[in-house]
Amino acid sequence: MDIVGTINTAARKVPTWTIYIVGAGWLVYLFYLAAFTRAFGPEPINALEREYGEIGLQLLVVGLLITPLRETFGISLIKFRRAIGVMTFFFILAHFLVFAILDVQSLERVWTEVVKRPYLTVGMISFVALIPLAITSNNYSVRKMGAIAWRRLHWLTYPAAILGALHYVWLAKGFQIEPLVYLAVLIGLVAYRYRPKNRSKNRAMSRA
Amino acid sequence: AGLGAIAAAGLAEAQEDLQPNSLEDITSYNNFYEFGTGKSDPAANAHKLEIEPWSVKVDGLVDNPGDYSSADLLDGLTVEERIYRFRCVEAWAMVVPWNGIELADILNKVGIQSEAKYVAFETVVQPENMIGVQRRVLDFPYVEGLRIDEAMHPLTIMATGIYGEPIAKQNGAPMRLVVPWKYGFKSIKSIVRISLTDYEPPTSWNKANAREYGFYSNVNPNVDHPRWSQSSHRVIGGGLFASREPTLMFNGYEAEVASLYDGMDLSEFY
Structure with a gap:
């Protein structure tokens, strides 16, 4: 359990705002690469759109991993979870904005496409589900709403994660492994929350 | 010859205002699922493709069936430059200055029997050199087909070069089909077999998803792909x-090819 101790000690030393700085810097840097370099190849619109979307899915995985990591291995990264959640929202927002403004290039067509294409409808529902979560990701909202109502609202993370992965699976041409891996992992992480559990045994294990 | 002359004249006019993409664009943004599904995967992985020696099996309803070396198959035929729009079914497009031979010349050389109604093509499979084949992204070998009148149309070429250079492996070396009025996946790459048949041959994307990819797959802004609109496209090389x-209808080649589909409902035969 040496490793766990080391991770927990390191995590205590890193302030949570580093997540925001690194996340926002990364988001802007990717935009810079797409706009002013050839890093994303000769068609950067779709490439950037996909990159933001995929990072959004990766951040969902990371955010949903925090609880099982604590319960299973005693690794405590809980203080970063809100920042990771907020960055997830911003990457998905960037994904949507690249899609709407740089790819489709017409808000009217964005609407008709989202209504007409099921994979876009599903992606859009996932994005919209994240909006109230982003808005209430502050101490004021937790206090104002009360912990139970806040937690109930943030349950929306689970459908948002699964619908986001489904959006990716649905988009793929041919038999592609990667989107299916995201879907399987995210379903697994959500299913973990609903596993049959013996609470006293779990507590004993995490203390050990 | 009459039709060819008319089409060629129209073509010369059409070529005037097309600005080809750079060779770098053309060789770095590809769909060639045998080498991976990412757009840059073929450029990264296709160097493993072995193209020498290259043999093309010609069979079915032909007078001179056999295994032809690429040199023998194309020997004595005229290579022309054709600057064509290239429109992918994924709603992106580029302009490519191909060097190639009219497919009709090749088919006439091997001799088409009168019962032949379709031409089937097959892409090489080199599993040890092709990461996408190992991953079974599609049911390989990749197969495609054309109706005989489409195959004989003067716009249809067997391309062997781009910008006067031998065609890059990621673009389908040493020879690939180019059918400019159809979605790009019809223009099958790295061909090792040409068969003349009296039945509509199976085609890879149709086998993978018949609702989304038809046998004809003519570029048509009025018939959407079930998952996205085909009315407009992103332009490769234009930046963010x-x-x-x-x-454009038939990708801008409506004047030349629309008559091939007279009387056909193009939303049924998509």
Whole structure:
């Protein structure tokens, strides 16, 4: 359990705002690469759109991993979870904005496409589900709403994660492994929350 | 010859205002699922493709069936430059200056029997050199087909070069089909077999998803792909702030090819 101790000690030393700085810097840097370099190849619109979307899915995985990591291995990264959640929202927002403004290039067509294409409808529902979560990701909202109502609202993370992965699976041409891996992992992480559990045994294990 | 002359004259006019993409664009943004599904995967992985020696099996309803070396198959035929629009079914497009031979010349050389109604093509499979084949992204070998009149149309070429250079492996070396009025996946790459048949041959994307990919797959802004609109496309090489372009009927070759489909409902035969 040496490793766990080391991770927990390191995590205590890193302030949570580093997540925001690194996340926002990364988001802007990717935009810079797409706009002013050839890093994303000769068609950067779709490439950037996909990159933001995929990072959004990766951040969902990371955010949903925090609880099982604590319960299973005693690794405590809980203080970063809100920042990771907020960055997830911003990457998905960037994904949507690249899609709407740089790819489709017409808000009217964005609407008709989202209504007409099921994979876009599903992606859009996932994005919209994240909006109230982003808005209430502050101490004021937790206090104002009360912990139970806040937690109930943030349950929306689970459908948002699964619908986001489904959006990716649905988009793929041919038999592609990667989107299916995201879907399987995210379903697994959500299913973990609903596993049959013996609470006293779990507590004993995490203390050990 | 009459039709060829008319089409060629129209073509010369059409070529005037097309600005080809750079060789770098053309060789770095590809769909060649045998080498991976990412757009840059073929450029990264296709160097493993072995193209020498290259043999093409010609069989079915032909007078001179056999295994032809690429040199023998194309020997004595005229290579022309054709600057064509290239429109992918994924709603992106580029302009490519191909060097190639009219497919009709090749088919006439091997001798088409009168019962032949379709031409089937097959892409090489080199599992040890092709990461996408190992991953079974599609049911390989990749197969495609054309109706005989489409195959004999003067716009249809067997391309062997781009910008006067031998065609790059990621673009389908040593020879690939180019059918400019159809979605790009019809223009099958790295061909090792040409069969003349009296039945409509199976085609890879149709086998993978018949609802989304038909046998004809003519570029048509009025018939959407079930998952996205085909009315406009992204332009390769325009950068992050490039405007979409409207997609043209038959990819801009309507005058030359529309008559091939007279009386056909193009939303049924998509």
